[in-house]
Amino acid sequence: MTWDSGGRGDGKTVLVTGASAGIGYFAAEQLAAEGATVVLSCRDTTKADLAIRAIRARVPAARLLSVRSDLADLSSLPATVDALGVECLDAVVLNAGVLLSEPERRVNAQGHELMFATNHLGHFALVAHLAPMLTAAPHSRVITVGSFAARSELLDLGDLQSERDYRPKRTYGRSKLAQMLFGFELNRRLAAQGADIASIVVHPGGALDALTPSRPPLFVRTTAQRLRGLPAGVALHGKHAGAAGIVRAVLDTEVAGGQLWGPRIFGLRGRPHRETPHAHMTDLEVADRLWAASADLTGVDPLRRPARRDHRR
Template identity: 75%
Template sequence: MTWQNYSSAAGKTFLITGASAGIGYFVAEQLAASGATVVLGCRDTAKADLAARTIAARVPDARLRSVRLDLADLASLPVAVADLGVDRLDAVVLNAGVLLAGADRRCTARGHELMFATNHLGHFALVGHLAPVLAATENSRVVTVGSFAVRSERLDLSDLQSEHDYRPKRTYARSKLAQMLFGFELDRRLRARGATTASIVVHPGGALDSLTPSRPPLFTRTTAQHLRGLPASLLLHGKHVGAEPIVRAVLDTEISSGQLWGPRVFGLRGRPRRETPHAHMADPDTAARLWVASSALTGVDVSPR
């Protein structure tokens, strides 16, 4: 299903973090085609402007804005939310993420491990700062983007920031698992308060650049890259298809808070479908303890209104 299968989103406003590249870009492009105002939340304003121009060239009458959003800089988030300047926000898509490849552990100015800080703590704090405007918008949504990689990982609450066990791929997967645990815990807290805001968790499956269509000048896939990636299409897909579970979670009013959505085929490729989360992705005790730790690390009280 594409955005055309849903009613028009004209008049609505959606914020997508990390919208200047990869899956986030395609989420923004597809949501722009729904008639909504799409706000690209990006650390690099030049890349955000380029992404907006690329979308505008493909989507007639696209309603686009951008706001500088650096999730690794917690002190900047209240300013970013103020710059957003909206009195209603129908959905925020917590998509931005960083995957480091080097063996050296990197930290933010506050001393937080960079992947955990960007992928989880920044989004945790952002939702806290957005809570008033989300609460003021009837049936608003928080869509948290996890990863297929979390299936093989478990969260170590005694080493959340990988101070004692830093392996880039593991640290990345654990940061995304933290995000998914947050999304399910947010749902529980919203429901306990009788809020109309929904918290939905999604993942894009396996998405490769080589299977992703070009979006020049933002991204160009060569013929050679495409041919090299074709064998992988049996199990994986492009980032434009990986965006579809996220777009559906934003637009499909029949999707309920607390659900998990991902690709249909082995959770790796294909059209969106509802999934049953593995127990460790939504464990209430782990999620509650992570929530307390995240609040202490960020200094933000994420209290659903």
């Protein structure tokens, strides 16, 4: 399938979480270059401002907005959505994530393990709060950004929050698997309701900083980094390339709900193409139980409009 992206973003409004760094930044930059109005959803407002400067240096006519969001704090999300200032969203890119390396298990304000809370629960709840805006736009899309790391993990439904056995890399991989399970299950449930919203899952492959071009003042790749990254370029690519699948999932009308897209070469580098998801990513029973647990932990359901809160109190 060939694809010409030129101008397909005109008139669209897209929210990208974690847009101040890495793959989220490049997704925002590339979507802005295609004419979309991009809302950068970031926890750090200073970094969001730097990202906007970097995008406008390359796309002077970019239409950009920013909103502060902390996916790790579920109680903050209704106010974040209220602050968007838009009536409808053509797409939301669930990209923000955290990968911890320290051996101590950390929790968020609600007591949930931090990687599972940020990467999965925060996005699960965000989609619930954004549902009216997504419903208001024709043919809207939810793009879940998974990870190659999810291929080698299985969810422990009895220990979703790694309370009994916490290992940072495994917990991260399971949080990304949870995201991907959610993305596929969301599409099944939307289709069953006849909703005009598609849920698509994307992963960026092996995306390295050393293979990523500089975007000052946000990110500057040194000569030493570039040289160290050259050998890896045989098998991996930069974060700008990893973002290409996200942009295609947002804009290409031939990409359909329920599909998985990733890099063409061994799932690690190259242009995006459609992949067949591994069976554990689409397990119906696991997805159903994960959905129920997520709704219980967050207090919201993406297919049931949450009650509005009076933030003036």
